[in-house]
Amino acid sequence: MEQKQTRKKHRISYYLSLAILLVILFFAYQYYQQNNFNDFVRSETKLYTSQFTRDKQIKYEGKRSYKIENPEYNDAMFYKKVAVKKNQPYKVTCMVKTNNIQAKEETAGVGAGLAVEGTTERSVSITGTQDWQKIELIFNSKDREEINIGARLGGNLGEAKGEAWFSDFRMEEGIAEQNNTWKFACYIFKNTDVTINNKRIQLEVTRK
Numbered sequence: 466m467e468q469k470q471t472r473k474k475h476r477i478s479y480y481l482s483l484a485i486l487l488v489i490l491f492f493a494y495q496y497y498q499q500n501n502f503n504d505f506v507r508s509e510t511k512l513y514t515s516q517f518t519r520d521k522q523i524k525y526e527g528k529r530s531y532k533i534e535n536p537e538y539n540d541a542m543f544y545k546k547v548a549v550k551k552n553q554p555y556k557v558t559c560m561v562k563t564n565n566i567q568a569k570e571e572t573a574g575v576g577a578g579l580a581v582e583g584t585t586e587r588s589v590s591i592t593g594t595q596d597w598q599k600i601e602l603i604f605n606s607k608d609r610e611e612i613n614i615g616a617r618l619g620g621n622l623g624e625a626k627g628e629a630w631f632s633d634f635r636m637e638e639g640i641a642e643q644n645n646t647w648k649f650a651c652y653i654f655k656n657t658d659v660t661i662n663n664k665r666i667q668l669e670v671t672r673k
Contacts, residue, residue, distance in 0.1 A: 487612065505531070505543040508582070510624065515541035525560050525597055525632035531616060533577075533631075538569040538624040544582045544615025549606040549634065554639035556613055557588075558601045559631050566592045566618070566627030575620035577629035578602075582613035585621055592625070597632075 509515045516534040523530055533541050549555060561577050568575040577589030579602040587601040606612065616631040 487643070494507060494560055505545050506613075506622055507541075508542045508615075509539055509541040510619070511537075511539045511652075514539045515618070517541070517543055520630060522558065522631050525562075525630075526627055529630060530562070530630040530632040532628065533618040533622075534628045535618055535626040540617070540619030540621075540624050542582060542615050542617040542619070544580075544613040546611055547612050547667065548611055549554065549609060551606055551608055551610060553606050553641055554582045554603065555606060556603050556637045557598055558633075558635045558637075559616065560597050560633045561595075561616070562597045562630040563591050563593065563595045564628040565594055566625055566629060568592060568620075569624045572620065572623040575623035575625050577616070577618050577625075577627075577631075578620075580617045580621070582615060587620070591629075598620070628666075645670065651671060 466612045473561070474640075490614070507517045514537060514672070516536070518532045518534075518561050519529040520532040531543065534544065535541055557579055559579060563577050565634070566576050574585075574587055574590050576592040578590040578600055579588040580586065581604060586602065586604045591600065593600070602614070616629070616634075618627070618629045619625045
């Protein structure tokens, strides 16, 4: 009788431990899914201000989106180092969705967009509240063999606040233009009569 009670206690303890382990694994998996950035590096001007997550609620084509939230004005970005060929054109595209994004100053290029980290190379920047739309960044690698490309909420010339979701990142290599032929036009006016810096200039082409 006593042995049966002991075995019963052991079974209860085993199932209880198993249940606790499963709960721990479930929450660990949820945490991993929410914070798995696939080698993206998180960066922000004001440290510990922005929030970076993988959003399971707002998705694009069924995949968790990459979310940047700036509760206050900040320049936040997550980027990934990619290899490129020298002097090659590239196009990077992604889908972006925004909620109440506001730029701190009325400066062009501040909002949600794509950017090459550490440079002024960027895509258009989205502000306000917008549904999913495609944006693109076109750049030339020049003498670089590696660059950091990522999604940004802010800008190199300013800060922004609000929420932005990014998804479906794609990168394409273009073809370098080898044509060095210049096309130009020359215009000759028989008579010119203009005012420059409050001075009247009159010119006439004559033939001798």
